[in-house]
Amino acid sequence: MLYQFMEYQCALLAPFAAWAASAANAFADHNSPLSQVPGAPALAAGYEMLYRLGKTYDKPTFGIAAVQHNGRVIPVIEQVVLDRAFCRLLRFAADPLALGADTCQPRPAVLVCAPLAGHHAVMLREVVQALLPEHIVYVTDWTDARRVPLAEGPFHLDDYVIELQAFIRQIGSSEQLHVLAICQATVPALAAISLLASADEPTPRSLILIGGPIDARCSPTAVGRLAADHTLAWFQRNLIYTVPGRYAGAGRKVYPSFLQLAGLAAAQPGLLVASHQDYYLELARGDYERAEAYRRVCDTYNAVLDMAAEFYLDTIRIVFQEFRPARGNWFVRGQPVRPQDIRTTALLTIEGEHDAISGSGQTHAAHGLCRGLAARDKRHVTARRCGHYDLFCGPRWHSEIYPGIRALIRQATASALGSGS
Structure with missing residues (x-):
C-alpha cells in the first residue's frame, strides 16, 4: 500500500509543481514583464525550489554530444x-x-x-x-x-x-x-x-x-x-513493495526508489543540501548558465530507480x-x-x-x-x-x-x- 500511497501523493502534488514551475519561468524569462520586478531572480529561484519539492524526477540522459x-x-x-x-x-x-x-x-x-x-x-x-x-x-x-x-x-x-x-x-x-x-x-x-x-x-x-x-x-x-x-x-517486510498497476512492471516485487532516496539523503545529507543550495544561489544571482550545471547534479542525484x-x-x-x-x-x-x-x-x-x-x-x-x-x-x-x-x-x-x-x-x-x- 505504501507504493500506491506515494503514487497518490505525486498525483496530488503535480498541479502545485506545475504552478511553481510556471511562476519560476515567469520571473526568469527576460521576455516576461515579471522579470523586471525588483528581486525577480530571487523570486524565480524560490519558485524553482518549490517546483522541485513536488516534481517527479525522470531518468536523465547522458547528453554527451x-x-x-x-x-x-x-x-x-x-x-x-x-x-x-x-x-x-x-x-x-x-x-x-x-x-x-x-x-x-x-x-x-x-x-x-x-x-x-x-x-x-x-x-x-x-x-x-x-x-x-x-x-x-x-x-x-x-x-x-x-x-x-x-x-x-x-x-x-x-x-x-x-x-x-x-x-x-x-x-x-x-x-x-x-x-x-x-x-x-x-x-x-x-x-x-x-x-x-x-x-x-x-x-x-x-x-x-x-x-x-x-x-x-x-x-x-x-x-x-x-x-x-x-x-x-x-x-523483506519493511523495504519490499509491489509495483502498482500503471507501470509495465506491475506486480513485480521491488525495493522502491522513494525509499532508496530517503536512505541516500539520510546517509549523505550534506551532499543533497549543498547541491540544491548552490543551484539556488546561482539562480538568485541570475547566472542561469552556472545554475544549469548545478541543476544537472540535482536532477541526477534525485533520479532513482x-x-x-x-x-x-x-x-x-x-x-x-x-x-x-x-x-x-x-x-x-x-x-x-x-x-x-x-x-x-x-x-x-x-x-x-x-x-x-x-x-x-x-x-x-x-x-x-x-x-x-x-x-x-x-x-x-x-x-x-x-x-x-x-x-x-x-x-x-x-x-x-x-x-x-x-x-x-x-x-x-x-x-x-x-x-x-
Missing part, C-alpha cells in the same frame, strides 16, 4: 550495443571521421560497470566524459525494475554477474578491454572476471575497482551495520551478512567464484579516505583474494580527503583519481601490444 581532444571539439556517437530486459549496454565513442589521423592509434575500450544501487548510470557521466578523449567507453545502463514486465522473470545478483560476463565477451572479442567498476558493481565485476579466468576464457587487460564492498567486514559503515543489525525477513527485490535481498545476504565474496564461498549458478584464478589482469583498487559508504579496506581486500596476480600487477590508492562521491565526480575525480586510472590503462595496453597478445 562532444568532447575536447587535442584542442579540437570532437562529436561523440552514442549507441545501444545490447538491449536486454534489465540492462542496456551503451557505447560512447568519438566520431572517427572527426578524429582523422588519430584513428590510426588503437583506442582501448573501457567497460564502466555502473552500480545497481539506486541511481541511474548517468550518475557516472563525469567518468564517461573523462575517458572519452582517449578511449571507447561502454556503460551498463540498468533498467528501472518498475519498467520490466513480470513475464521477464526475476533478476538476482547472479544474473548481474552473468550479464557482465556477456558484455565482457561481446566487447573483448574485438577490442583491448579494461573494466572499471564503481561501488556495488565491484563485487559482481570481480566475480564475472574470476569466472572467466576459471574457465580459461580471455580476461580484460585491467580491472579497476573503486569504493566497493569486496569485504564489508572491514571498517563497517552505516550500510553494513544496517544489514548486520536486521534479519533478511526484516528487509526501483531495484528488483531478489537482487537487493541477494546483495544484503551475500555481501553484507554472509560476506561470501570475501570468505571465498560464493557460488554463481553453481560455479565457485575464485579470484585467485585471475592471472593476466592488472588490478587497481581505489578508496576514499572519508568514504562513508564503503569503509577503509573494503575495496583493498581484492588484493588478498587475487592471489594469482604478481605484486607488480596490483596497485592500491587511498585518495586523501575524498568522500564516496568524490571518487567518481567533482574536482578530485579529475585531479586525483582519473590520472592514475589513465596511467594504468596506458601501461596495461602498451604491455599487451608489446607482447603481441
Whole structure:
C-alpha cells in the first residue's frame, strides 16, 4: 500500500509543481514583464525550489554530444550495443571521421560497470566524459525494475554477474578491454572476471575497482551495520513493495526508489543540501548558465530507480551478512567464484579516505583474494580527503583519481601490444 500511497501523493502534488514551475519561468524569462520586478531572480529561484519539492524526477540522459581532444571539439556517437530486459549496454565513442589521423592509434575500450544501487548510470557521466578523449567507453545502463514486465522473470545478483560476463565477451572479442567498476558493481565485476579466468576464457587487460564492498567486514559503515543489525525477513517486510498497476512492471516485487532516496539523503545529507543550495544561489544571482550545471547534479542525484527485490535481498545476504565474496564461498549458478584464478589482469583498487559508504579496506581486500596476480600487477590508492562521491565526480575525480586510472590503462595496453597478445 505504501507504493500506491506515494503514487497518490505525486498525483496530488503535480498541479502545485506545475504552478511553481510556471511562476519560476515567469520571473526568469527576460521576455516576461515579471522579470523586471525588483528581486525577480530571487523570486524565480524560490519558485524553482518549490517546483522541485513536488516534481517527479525522470531518468536523465547522458547528453554527451562532444568532447575536447587535442584542442579540437570532437562529436561523440552514442549507441545501444545490447538491449536486454534489465540492462542496456551503451557505447560512447568519438566520431572517427572527426578524429582523422588519430584513428590510426588503437583506442582501448573501457567497460564502466555502473552500480545497481539506486541511481541511474548517468550518475557516472563525469567518468564517461573523462575517458572519452582517449578511449571507447561502454556503460551498463540498468533498467528501472518498475519498467520490466513480470513475464521477464526475476533478476538476482547472479544474473548481474552473468550479464557482465556477456558484455565482457561481446566487447573483448574485438577490442583491448579494461573494466572499471564503481561501488556495488565491484563485487559482481570481480566475480564475472574470476569466472572467466576459471574457465580459461580471455580476461580484460585491467580491472579497476573503486569504493566497493569486496569485504564489508572491514571498517563497517552505516550500510553494513544496517544489514548486520536486521534479519533478511526484516528487509523483506519493511523495504519490499509491489509495483502498482500503471507501470509495465506491475506486480513485480521491488525495493522502491522513494525509499532508496530517503536512505541516500539520510546517509549523505550534506551532499543533497549543498547541491540544491548552490543551484539556488546561482539562480538568485541570475547566472542561469552556472545554475544549469548545478541543476544537472540535482536532477541526477534525485533520479532513482526501483531495484528488483531478489537482487537487493541477494546483495544484503551475500555481501553484507554472509560476506561470501570475501570468505571465498560464493557460488554463481553453481560455479565457485575464485579470484585467485585471475592471472593476466592488472588490478587497481581505489578508496576514499572519508568514504562513508564503503569503509577503509573494503575495496583493498581484492588484493588478498587475487592471489594469482604478481605484486607488480596490483596497485592500491587511498585518495586523501575524498568522500564516496568524490571518487567518481567533482574536482578530485579529475585531479586525483582519473590520472592514475589513465596511467594504468596506458601501461596495461602498451604491455599487451608489446607482447603481441
